[in-house]
Amino acid sequence: MDQSKEQRILNSVSYNAVKGDPESVINCIDKYCSQYEWAMNVGDEKGTILDKVVEEADPSVALELGTYCGYSAIRIARLLKPNTRLLTIEFNPEFASIAKEIIEIAGLSEKVTILEGHSEDIIPQLKKKYEVETLDFVFLDHWKERYAPDTILLEECGLLRKGSILLADNIIYPGAPEFIKYIRSNKRFECTSYPSHLEYMKVEDAMEKAVKDPGAAAMLF
Ligand SMILES: O=C(NCCCOCn1ccc2cnccc21)c1cc(-c2ccc(F)cc2)cc(O)c1O
Numbered sequence: 001m002d003q004s005k006e007q008r009i010l011n012s013v014s015y016n017a018v019k020g021d022p023e024s025v026i027n028c029i030d031k032y033c034s035q036y037e038w039a040m041n042v043g044d045e046k047g048t049i050l051d052k053v054v055e056e057a058d059p060s061v062a063l064e065l066g067t068y069c070g071y072s073a074i075r076i077a078r079l080l081k082p083n084t085r086l087l088t089i090e091f092n093p094e095f096a097s098i099a100k101e102i103i104e105i106a107g108l109s110e111k112v113t114i115l116e117g118h119s120e121d122i123i124p125q126l127k128k129k130y131e132v133e134t135l136d137f138v139f140l141d142h143w144k145e146r147y148a149p150d151t152i153l154l155e156e157c158g159l160l161r162k163g164s165i166l167l168a169d170n171i172i173y174p175g176a177p178e179f180i181k182y183i184r185s186n187k188r189f190e191c192t193s194y195p196s197h198l199e200y201m202k203v204e205d206a207m208e209k210a211v212k213d214p215g216a217a218a219m220l221f
């Protein structure tokens, strides 16, 4: 049976990347996807914005919705301090298995836990089953129409605290209009838009950062 694009990405990483070197895995995927086959990794331009927000959040516990091949999980996990962790949810079993191998090649398997399933089923399990208290950082990169309902679900499950940082990909393309409407009209969140481009293309895109109750967090210190 013909190999999938994601399997070909794994082949390229396995053959070209330096084992245990996250930067080389990131560069290898970006090179493959800009030269051979486009794929929906956050990419290097938006990836730099992701890096900056992760460094600002300096999370102890981070959540990603939409693992795909593990590219953004590696970008996030490579910046995490010792004894901190990234939980990433993927519902496509083939993607989850490929991401697992690519994250292993990057040497970040200790820091990253891939949870297979739908976000709406897994989010309510995070406290009890995955021993999460609250999430310091959440990267939204899954079905765009799930960004708003899953943000509400995270709230309902008591998983967000004062100062929790959300970062959403693809605000312009493919677009997440319901999420933008919800988050920018919600007084509990302070939003910032970061204009950029669709991964590996000259198409406009943007990321949206939303900080929960920022003032309250600031008042605490
Ligand atoms: O669709 C995209 N991502 C989402 C994947 C499915 O995610 C499904 N999924 C993953 C966990 C998970 C958990 N629960 C439910 C669904 C869950 C996505 C799409 C494009 C894109 C841009 C231009 C095009 F011409 C075509 C596509 C770019 C992106 O950056 C994206 O992120």
Ligand SMILES: [Mg+2]
Pocket: 040, 041, 042, 141, 169, 170
């Ligand atoms: Mg995306």
